Structure formats: structure tokens, C-alpha cells
Amino acid sequence: MTELDSLNQQFAIPGHVDFVAGPGGLIQASINNGLASAEILLQGAQVIGWQAGHAAPVIWLSKGARFEAGKAIRGGIPICWPWFGPHPETPALPAHGFARTAFWEVAHTEAFPNGATCIDFKLQASASTLALWPHEFELHYRVTVSQTLTLELLTHNPGNSAFTITEALHTYFAVGDIGDITIDGLAGCAYVDKVDQEKTKIERGNVQIDSETDRVYLDTPGEFNITDPRLKRRIHVHAEDSYSTVVWNPWQIKSEKMGDMGQDGYRTMVCMEGGNAYNNAVTVPSGQTHRLSTTYSIADQL
Numbered sequence: 112m113t114e115l116d117s118l119n120q121q122f123a124i125p126g127h128v129d130f131v132a133g134p135g136g137l138i139q140a141s142i143n144n145g146l147a148s149a150e151i152l153l154q155g156a157q158v159i160g161w162q163a164g165h166a167a168p169v170i171w172l173s174k175g176a177r178f179e180a181g182k183a184i185r186g187g188i189p190i191c192w193p194w195f196g197p198h199p200e201t202p203a204l205p206a207h208g209f210a211r212t213a214f215w216e217v218a219h220t221e222a223f224p225n226g227a228t229c230i231d232f233k234l235q236a237s238a239s240t241l242a243l244w245p246h247e248f249e250l251h252y253r254v255t256v257s258q259t260l261t262l263e264l265l266t267h268n269p270g271n272s273a274f275t276i277t278e279a280l281h282t283y284f285a286v287g288d289i290g291d292i293t294i295d296g297l298a299g300c301a302y303v304d305k306v307d308q309e310k311t312k313i314e315r316g317n318v319q320i321d322s323e324t325d326r327v328y329l330d331t332p333g334e335f336n337i338t339d340p341r342l343k344r345r346i347h348v349h350a351e352d353s354y355s356t357v358v359w360n361p362w363q364i365k366s367e368k369m370g371d372m373g374q375d376g377y378r379t380m381v382c383m384e385g386g387n388a389y390n391n392a393v394t395v396p397s398g399q400t401h402r403l404s405t406t407y408s409i410a411d412q413l
């Protein structure tokens with residue numbers, strides 16, 4: 112029996128979820144429940160697509176993305192864990208931690224009476240993770256798909272001592288054109304400006320983007336909107352236990368250097384990431400569990 116056969120035997124739900132060979136042969140959970148469709152790779156438990164009803168796709172995936180086992184994939188919703196950005200002490204370690212390139216297990220699937228579908232993934236410490244980060248851990252990640260998309264990342268500390276993490280659900284949103292969008296909900300927040308010597312600044316109003324932008328907003332509230340006049344929609348973001356919000360667009364020159372953004376891909380994406388980074392780092396005491404959650408919904412026809 113192949114791995115796909117085993118996954119389908121254990122977790123497939125007709126009319127909701129099955130498992131297929133995805134891009135690059137990576138195993139993919141395909142959800143299609145009549146309310147929405149979503150595609151999630153077992154590598155990194157990475158959502159690579161979500162489309163509510165007949166609306167335009169909400170999650171952006173680079174046309175230049177490379178799908179190779181163990182390699183980061185450009186687009187979707189990478190899980191940055193147990194550190195966000197470069198490793199604080201050892202820059203040679205993988206950026207954004209190891210969760211996004213690890214092979215996660217499927218723990219559960221369920222179809223709900225309201226038509227939604229959820230899939231639970233889990234990742235535990237192993238020799239390879241302990242070599243990168245010397246702590247026992249259990250990660251549980253639930254993706255719930257309907258006209259909304261809810262992501263819940265639970266960090267459990269089964270060890271005898273506390274550990275500290277930084278984290279982000281590094282979501283790439285599809286937009287009509289980066290120059291037209293407005294992001295609200297961050298006014299008054301301090302942010303670290305990573306394209307200006309990591310200076311700390313204060314957001315004066317709504318965010319508009321006309322050049323490379325890489326900001327980590329701190330102590331942020333939990334309600335934001337990405338207003339997209341070209342696609343005539345507003346993406347609402349509701350975040351819980353997420354005190355940092357990252358806004359990123361590499362713009363043209365950095366995109367060309369990255370090599371996997373596709374031709375002018377930067378024009379049709381914006382990253383808005385919920386998590387906990389910088390002085391919002393989270394310490395998880397022994398035996399405790401930390402929860403990070405975000406929900407996306409769409410208001411069409413602006």
C-alpha cells in the first residue's frame with residue numbers, strides 16, 4: 112500500500128478531503144466541500160491555495176515556486192517556527208525555523224454539519240529537529256476550510272523546562288495590484304522597519320506600499336483589512352494570541368534576486384503575517400500550550 116493509499120484509507124472524506132500527489136510529487140491534501148477549495152502540502156503543513164466559492168483565489172502562490180522535498184516554497188502560508196526570520200544566534204540555521212520544511216503527519220480530518228472541513232497536522236521533536244533546536248515539543252496545526260479559512264497553531268511544551276519561541280503564519284495574499292491596496296488596523300502601532308536599519312517607527316494611518324516594505328508591527332490588535340479595489344474585495348484578518356503583524360513586499364529588485372517570485376510576481380502579492388516576534392516572543396512553560404490563531408474572510412463587491 113502506498114503512502115497516498117494509506118492516507119486516503121485513514122483520513123479521506125468523500126465530498127470533503129482526499130490526498131493526491133501535488134506539485135513536485137509532494138503529498139497534498141485537497142479539500143473541496145462545496146463552500147470552498149484548499150490545497151495543503153504535508154511538507155510544512157503548508158496551505159498553498161484557498162478559494163472561497165467562485166471568488167478569485169485569496170492565497171498567492173508564486174509562478175516561480177520550486178517544489179522540492181525539504182526546501183521552502185514561495186507562497187501560500189509557510190509556518191515560521193520555532194524562530195521567525197534568521198536564527199538569533201546562528202544565522203547559518205534555516206531562516207524562519209524548520210517547521211515549514213519538515214514532513215508533518217496527518218492526525219485527523221472532519222466534516223462539520225455547516226459544511227466546513229478541518230484537517231489536523233502534527234509535528235514532534237526528532238533527532239533532526241533536536242540538532243537544530245534542543246527542546247522536546249509537540250506542534251498541532253488545524254486548518255478549517257469554508258467561506259472562511261481558520262488556522263490554529265498550538266505549541267505544546269512536554270519538557271521539564273520552559274522554552275521561548277518566535278513564530279508567524281507567513282501568509283501570502285493575492286491582490287490585484289500591490290500599488291492599489293490599503294491595509295488598515297495598524298494605525299498607532301510601533302513597527303521595526305527592516306528596510307531602514309531596523310529603526311522603530313510609529314504607523315500613522317493606513318498602510319500603502321510603493322517600494323520594498325518589510326515591517327514587523329508590535330503589540331498589534333487583532334482586526335485588519337486588506338482593501339483591494341482592483342479585485343473589488345476586502346480581505347478581513349482576525350488574529351488571536353498574535354501580537355506581531357508582519358507586512359512584507361520585496362518589490363522588484365529583491366524579487367529578481369530571490370529568483371522564485373515569478374515575472375513581476377511582487378505586483379500581485381502582499382504578505383500579512385500574524386505571529387509573535389521581537390519583543391512579542393512567547394515563553395511556553397513546561398507542560399503548557401501556547402495557541403496562535405487567525406481567520407481570513409472575504410467581503411466582495413466593494
Ligand code: TA6
Nearest residue numbers: 183196206207281325357359384
Ligand atoms: O516576513 C518577511 C520576511 O522575514 C522577509 O524579511 C523575507 O526574508 C521574507 O520573510 C521571506 O523569507 P524567505 O526565507 O521565505 O525567503
